[in-house]
Amino acid sequence: MAGNEAEHGAIVRNRDLIDVWIEAPRGNRKQVVYEKILSLIDITDEPSKHLKSNIMKFSQLFGLKMANKWQKVGQSRNRLLQNQVYWLDKIIYRINNDSEENTSSDEEQEPPCRSVGRPRVPFEEASKKTKRRRVAELTTDRSANELQFAVNVVSGSNHSEVSPQIFSFSTAEALALMVDLDISVRGPENKAIVEANKKRIQAEFRAKLSLIVDKPKPGYGSSNDGNTARIFFHNPQTSSDITGVDRELIEKFAIILGVLASGCAIDMEKFASLLEEARNWYIHLYKWSNMPNKVHKVLVHGCEIIDAFCLPIGELSEDALEARHKEVRKHRLSHTRKCSRTDTNKDLMRDLLLTSDPFISSKRKVSSKNI
Known part of the structure; x- marks a missing residue:
């Protein structure tokens, strides 16, 4: 069997495989390319286990590269033939007459292809949306195990399992x-x-x-x-x-939120020390995760925000606005014109301004409550 393989000297180029890859169903492209390579190197008998493994490996690698270039040219065969001439003529598999199997070197750099429009951003520098778009076909055609196997093959690892x-x-x-x-x-x-x-x-x-x-x-x-x-x-x-x-982190956050909502004057030196301690503890525990924006705003810029206001930060909460919801409904129902939305809102704002005036509020009778 090995002798039969050695009798033939054959080479396989990328150009020889693109048509069968394009015409094959998405889920069966790897097998079709594998069979095409066998036919090109003229193997009539059952190939040896070693040869079969090598051909399967190169059919997988060809499929990954072809999918990338096919996406790059907008799934146009004519553009692929025009823009990827060097890659198409590249030898990816060779069997010499002396029974030695050779493949093209991956270290050889391809010359830059004729580009149209903006230069293509490298995959490592692309955004998450661009990366998802580029690998959309791969993730549709292949399972997670197949993709992991391809990564192991490219990286030289012998582990085929995820x-x-x-x-x-x-x-x-x-x-x-x-x-x-x-x-x-x-x-x-x-x-x-x-x-x-x-x-x-x-x-x-x-x-x-x-x-x-x-x-x-x-x-x-x-x-x-x-x-x-x-x-x-x-x-x-x-x-x-x-x-x-972490329990300690929850306790620190509870103290910070309680201080911010207290409505009292805050000792900025001690509060800054508390924020720094909580921030360092968070980074120590969860450095694998990005800090959420709201947590970053409190832990890093909390003191700066408090210093920017003349009142304690707790006095600037929404409690006062929420407390007036009942009065807003009452004034809108009984003391506003209903002929138009503009007149309704004008009357409502006038009533709210009057009732919120400090002098008028001081004349209001406050009913005593039994405690």
């Missing part, structure tokens, strides 16, 4: 995926992990703290409100056990 730790996350990392933090690996394999972890967290909060977490409410928002947050931070150990987030 490493299990690629899709293995700790409780905290799964939580980060659920709340949409930046994890390097995303995909269908992670959806089951995230969904299962989310359901577990919701069930445990319901059982241990009687909290309904991240559930939509009919008519408005979700169940994640201020009361939910207060109970969460008031029970740091239980919250840590359920979510996997």
Whole structure:
């Protein structure tokens, strides 16, 4: 059998394989290219195991490169023939008469092709959207195991199996995926992990703290409100056990939020020290994840924002606005014109300005309450 392979001297170029790759169904391209290579090197008998393995490897590599270039030329055969002349004429597989198998060197650099429009951004520097677009065909045609095998072949690794730790996350990392933090690996394999972890967290909060977490409410928002947050931070150990987030970090965040909402003057020196301590602890624990923008704003720029206001930061909350909702409804119903929206809003604003005047407010009779 080996002698039969050695009798023939044959070469295979990329140009010889493009037509069968284009015409083949997406899910069967690798096998079609493999059979085409066998026919080009004129193997009539059953190929040896070594030769079969090599041809299969090069058919996979050709498929990956062809898919990339096919996407680059806008899936146009004429543009492929015009712009990729050097690559098409490149020898990818050769069997010499002395039975030695040779392949083209990957170290040989291709000359730049004729470009149209802006220069193509390297894959490593492209945005996530561009990367997803470039690999769309690969991810459609191939499974995760096939893509991982191709990566191992290109990198020279002999391991054909997908490493299990690629899709293995700790409780905290799964939580980060659920709340949409930046994890390097995303995909269908992670959806089951995230969904299962989310359901577990919701069930445990319901059982241990009687909290309904991240559930939509009919008519408005979700169940994640201020009361939910207060109970969460008031029970740091239980919250840590359920979510996997560090208990000490939860306690630090609870102190910071309590200080900001207190409405009292803040000792900026001590508060800055607290923010720095919380920031360093967060980075130490979760350096694998990008810090959310809102957390960054508080931990890094919190003191600067507080210094920019003359009143304590807690006095600038929305409590005063929310307290007037009842009065707004009353004034709009009983003391505004209904002939047009403009007149309604004008009358409403006049009443609100009058009732919020300090002098008029001081003349208001305050009813005594039994305590």
